[in-house]
Amino acid sequence: xxxxIAIERLRLSFGKNEVIKNISINVYHxxxxxxxxxxxxxxxxxxxxxxxxxxxxxxxxxxxxxxxxGIDILGNSSNPVSLRRRVGTVFAVPIPLPRSIxxxxxxxxxxxxxxxxRELHNIVEDSLKKAFLWDExxxxxxxxxxxxxxxxxxxxxxxxxxxxxPEIILLDEPCSGLDPISTxxxxxxxNELKSDYTIVLVSNNTKQIARITDFxxxxxxxxxxxxxxxxxxxxxxxxxxxxxxxxxxxx
Amino acid sequence: xxxxxxxINKIVEMGLNIQAxxxxxxxxVIVAIIFFKGFxxxxxxxxxxxxxxxGRHGGIFPSIVGTxxxxxxxxxxxxxxxxxxxxxxxEYTRESTFTKLIRFGVESLAGIPSILYGLFGFIFFVxxxxxxxxxxxxxxxxxxxxxxxxxxxxxxxIRSVPRQLRIVSYSLSATKWExxxxxxxxxAAPGILTGIMLSVGRAVGETAAVIFxxxxxxxxxxxxxxxxxxxxxHFYILAREGISMEKAYATALVLVLSILSINVLAYYVxxxxxxxxx
Numbered sequence: 303x304x305x306x307i308a309i310e311r312l313r314l315s316f317g318k319n320e321v322i323k324n325i326s327i328n329v330y331h332x333x334x335x336x337x338x339x340x341x342x343x344x345x346x347x348x349x350x351x352x353x354x355x356x357x358x359x360x361x362x363x364x365x366x367x368x369x370x371x372g373i374d375i376l377g378n379s380s381n382p383v384s385l386r387r388r389v390g391t392v393f394a395v396p397i398p399l400p401r402s403i404x405x406x407x408x409x410x411x412x413x414x415x416x417x418x419x420r421e422l423h424n425i426v427e428d429s430l431k432k433a434f435l436w437d438e439x440x441x442x443x444x445x446x447x448x449x450x451x452x453x454x455x456x457x458x459x460x461x462x463x464x465x466x467x468p469e470i471i472l473l474d475e476p477c478s479g480l481d482p483i484s485t486x487x488x489x490x491x492x493n494e495l496k497s498d499y500t501i502v503l504v505s506n507n508t509k510q511i512a513r514i515t516d517f518x519x520x521x522x523x524x525x526x527x528x529x530x531x532x533x534x535x536x537x538x539x540x541x542x543x544x545x546x547x548x549x550x551x552x553x
Numbered sequence: 554x555x556x557x558x559x560x561i562n563k564i565v566e567m568g569l570n571i572q573a574x575x576x577x578x579x580x581x582v583i584v585a586i587i588f589f590k591g592f593x594x595x596x597x598x599x600x601x602x603x604x605x606x607x608g609r610h611g612g613i614f615p616s617i618v619g620t621x622x623x624x625x626x627x628x629x630x631x632x633x634x635x636x637x638x639x640x641x642x643x644e645y646t647r648e649s650t651f652t653k654l655i656r657f658g659v660e661s662l663a664g665i666p667s668i669l670y671g672l673f674g675f676i677f678f679v680x681x682x683x684x685x686x687x688x689x690x691x692x693x694x695x696x697x698x699x700x701x702x703x704x705x706x707x708x709x710x711i712r713s714v715p716r717q718l719r720i721v722s723y724s725l726s727a728t729k730w731e732x733x734x735x736x737x738x739x740x741a742a743p744g745i746l747t748g749i750m751l752s753v754g755r756a757v758g759e760t761a762a763v764i765f766x767x768x769x770x771x772x773x774x775x776x777x778x779x780x781x782x783x784x785x786x787h788f789y790i791l792a793r794e795g796i797s798m799e800k801a802y803a804t805a806l807v808l809v810l811s812i813l814s815i816n817v818l819a820y821y822v823x824x825x826x827x828x829x830x831x
Contacts, residue, residue, distance in 0.1 A: 355724060386726040393724075397717045400740060400830050409735075410725040446831050466726060 304331040306470065306500040307352060312366035314347060316359070321347050323524040324366075329517075334492060334501040336515035336532065338508055340552070343521035345504045349472045352502070353389040354382045370470070387414065390463035394475040396455035398447035403439050406447045406458060410466040425465050433461035434491045453484025460491060470500045477510065489514050508548050512536050520544045584809060591806030594799045600807065604771050608787060609797045613804055615773040619781035620811070622688055622774060623767060624756040627695040632749060634696070635703030636738075642704075643711045644733055663701035670698045671765035679766055689777040691767025698762055699752035706751065710744020711737060739830045746823050753819075754812055760789045784808045 307329040314322040322344045329335045337345040350356040351368055354375065368376050375385055387410075399406050407426040416422060426443065430436040435457040439445070447458055456476055463471060473492075477485040492501060492514055505511055511518050512532060519529040520543070528535060528544040539545045546552055602612030638655075646652045674694030684690040714737050722732040738745075760783075768780035769790060782790075784804050791801035 353724065355720065358720065358723065383726050383728055386724060391724040393717075393721070395717070397715075397721050399718060399721060399736060402829065405829070409722075409727075413725065413727050413731060448831070462725065 303333070305329070306331040306370065307502075308367075308369045308372070309348070309351075310367040310369075312348075312351065312364070312368060314344075314351065314356075314362065314364050314366075317361045321524050322351075325521075325524075325526045327519060327526055327529055329500060329502060331500055332496060332498065333516040334496045334503055334514055335517040335519065336511035337502060337504045337519050337521060338506065338511050339521035339527075339547070341506070342523065344524040345519075345521045346474050348521070349391075349474060349502055349504055351376075352470070353391050353472055354380075354385055355391065357382060387466050388468050389470045389472060390466050390468035392456070392459050392463055392471065392473045392476045394478050396452060396459045396479075398450070398455050398458055400448060401446070402444045403447045403450070403458060404443040407462050407465045410462065414466075426461075429461040429465040430458075432464050432491065432495060433457045434487050435461055451484075453480050453487065456480060456484065456488060457491065460488065464495075468499065470502070471495070472502045472504075474504045475506060476503070478506065485510070508550075520547060522547075587802060587805045587809055590799075591802035591804070594803035595806055599800075599803055603773075604787075607794075607796050608771065608791050608800055613784060613787060613800075613807065615771060616782050616784045616787040616804070617807065617811075619688070619767070619774050620757055620783040620785070620808075622781070623691050623695060623763065623783055624753050626688070626692040627699060627756045628749060628753060630692065630696040631699050631703050631752060635700050635748070636707045636745060638700075638704045639707035639711055640733060640737075642708055644729070644737070659701045659704050662697075663705065666761075667698060667759055668761040668765075670694055671762035673697075674762060674766035685778065686766065686768025686770070686780040687778045688767055688774045688781055691763055691781075692777075694762055694766040695756050695759065698759070699755055702752050702755065703745075703748045706748025707741065707745045710741035710748070713744065714740040739827065742823065742827060742830075746819060750816055750819055753815055757783070757808065757812055757815075758785050759783075760785045764789075784811075 305328045309325060309327050309329075312322055312325045313320065321342075325344070325348065337348065339345050347356070350359075351364065352370075352375075356362055356364070364376060366376075367374060370385075370388065374380065399409060401409075404426055407429050408422045411422060411425050416425070427436065427440075430439065435454060438454060439450070447455065450458060456479075460471075460473075460476070477488055480488070489510065492503070495501060496516075503511070503515060515532045517529070518532040518535040520527045520535065520541075522543055528539060528541045530540075535544065536548060539548065599612045600617065601614050603614055604616075605611035638659075642652055642655060671694065674690055674697075678684045678690035678693050679686060718736050718740060719732055722736045727735065763783055763786050767783070767786075769782045769786050770780035771782055772779070774781035784807060788801050788804045788808065791797050791804065
């Protein structure tokens with residue numbers, strides 16, 4: 303299996319507080335990889351390194367190497383704008399931009415210089431279909447995105463990310479505020495998407511990790527405790543901490 | 554003895570109501586006085602005719618034109634400068650001694666009495682730069698005078714745009730400038746417009762700084778180098794020199810009505826323009 307994202311001996315600290323302690327992990331091409339662990343385990347910080355959104359935080363010190371398709375992304379030669387076209391992000395809280403559904407999805411493509419009405423419309427339709435939202439909004443694409451329900455907004459955010467045509471999609475606890483039905487819709491969408499995208503799903507919900515991921519990583523206090531195929535992690539975990547976490551004994 | 558919290562609540566509510574009515578009441582009284590004193594003399598001739606005999610007879614057409622020219626040009630100069638400064642202060646600098654110094658300067662400028670701006674404009678633009686009493690000298694003075702208001706309100710508006718909107722924009726591969734242009738400024742536009750409207754009000758209502766720089770000629774200003782008289786200045790001179798109280802009140806009424814309609818129009822236009830951002 304091909305490695306898509308390679309993280310080697312990554313250490314990251316906010317001021318004096320080290321939140322990622324020497325983590326090495328490979329994320330494989332066109333799989334869903336789950337990052338789980340209690341809050342403060344460093345899993346969200348880890349994905350903010352992959353899309354370089356960490357740049358917007360203060361007092362960050364990073365050591366180690368992160369590469370995508372073998373090309374280093376942390377060095378000065380890497381361009382964060384083109385990186386974020388390849389690495390899309392869906393945040394925990396859905397944040398639609400204050401504009402229409404159509405314009406939310408078209409935001410990224412327009413930044414790439416796509417302006418043809420027909421081409422944009424095709425991208426919008428395609429992205430909304432992939433996010434399982436098209437049928438619910440196809441008649442009201444000019445409606446304000448703020449008027450959608452929470453679950454619809456999160457699928458809108460997924461569609462907005464897909465419109466960039468990324469290779470990697472990072473989802474940072476995308477279902478933490480959603481009801482079970484909305485969660486199921488997001489999970490269905492992710493299952494369909496994994497044949498074309500490399501997906502990293504950060505989640506506190508171990509059942510969700512077990513349901514839809516191919517690989518699962520367990521983080522605790524900034525360290526990678528265990529990483530294996532999801533089947534292995536959930537049936538025969540090698541570490542006691544992993545087992546306790548999965549069984550809900552702490553976390 | 555403990556007073557029932559519900560009774561306290563009622564009393565507070567009543568008190569606040571009275572205060573609100575009082576505030577609005579003062580405004581209504583002022584507008585009503587101007588309306589009743591000025592309305593009988595308001596007619597098409599008053600608006601479209603030139604003044605005669607120092608303004609004792611005729612209309613105020615040149616003053617209306619002069620007022621519009623002064624307010625419009627000042628806004629045209631001050632808005633990009635002020636909004637630009639606000640963007641620089643909020644988006645391109647970290648909080649430091651330097652930004653605190655700029656902000657302190659802006660606040661101090663906002664507190665200076667307008668007559669001092671007038672004196673500065675007179676000494677610098679009218680005399681030193683040999684502009685004479687002119688629309689240009691008035692516009693430049695007024696630009697400096699309204700700049701602090703525009704900077705402060707714009708800064709406030711830009712700062713209140715949620716950080717998450719910026720983060721989302723960056724995550725969708727926008728650069729900083731694209732984010733400012735497409736997300737921050739549209740979201741801050743209502744606040745920025747409020748600052749602009751306050752400034753229009755100030756420019757339209759200003760007398761001291763205008764007399765010193767734009768002068769008080771009753772002729773129609775046809776070029777930037779012509780002197781002119783705004784409605785506020787006209788009102789001041791008519792009343793101060795006892796030329797005609799009737800014409801003074803009629804002028805005041807036109808002044809108030811124009812400020813009101815500018816406000817309504819501006820918010821309507823913005824509402825239309827912003828509807829795609831909601």
